[in-house]
Amino acid sequence: MTSYAKVSGRLPDFKVRYRLLLEGGRQYYQGCRCDWSYKGDDISETGIYMIWPQFLALDGSVFPQDTPVPMTGMATMWIVSPEMRRQIHCSRIQLGVKGYFMEGGRLVAVAIVTEVIGLHSNAYLSC
Structure with missing residues (x-):
């Protein structure tokens, strides 16, 4: 899979x-477009957000498209x-923030922010 960064x-x-x-026994695959919700939010009020994961192998490379991903690991968002x-x-994402990968109203993963990368530096999308 070509990384979103390259695209x-x-x-x-x-x-x-x-x-x-x-x-x-259900598996999850690279290329899924699950959404995001913040821990503590009531999604009936806030909704869910289009923040998509790109799953990473242990060496930091991007898993190929349609490859099953591990049950635990790292993903860029x-x-x-x-x-x-x-x-x-911009005001909510910071180290340690907890959230969920969502499929509609269904929670499919728990997550914690481990690094803020381009959130504040993408010039045309800056905060």
Whole structure:
């Protein structure tokens, strides 16, 4: 899979350590476009956000497209909406923030922000 960084010409917004919460032998694959919610939010009020993961191998490389990803690991995160970046995420994303990967209203992974990367430095999307 070509990294989002190469395709977009910008850095990922942040990195997380995640743990998938899948049942019944279900697998998760590189290229999924699950969304994000913040721990403590009531998604019936806040909704969920288009922040997509790109899963990383142990050496930091991007897993190939459609490859099953480990139940635990690291992922870079990409905020899709520039408006939401400015209005919401620039003030909320910081080290230690907890959140969830979501499929609609279904929680599929827990995550914690381990690094803020390009959130504040992507010039055309800056906070």
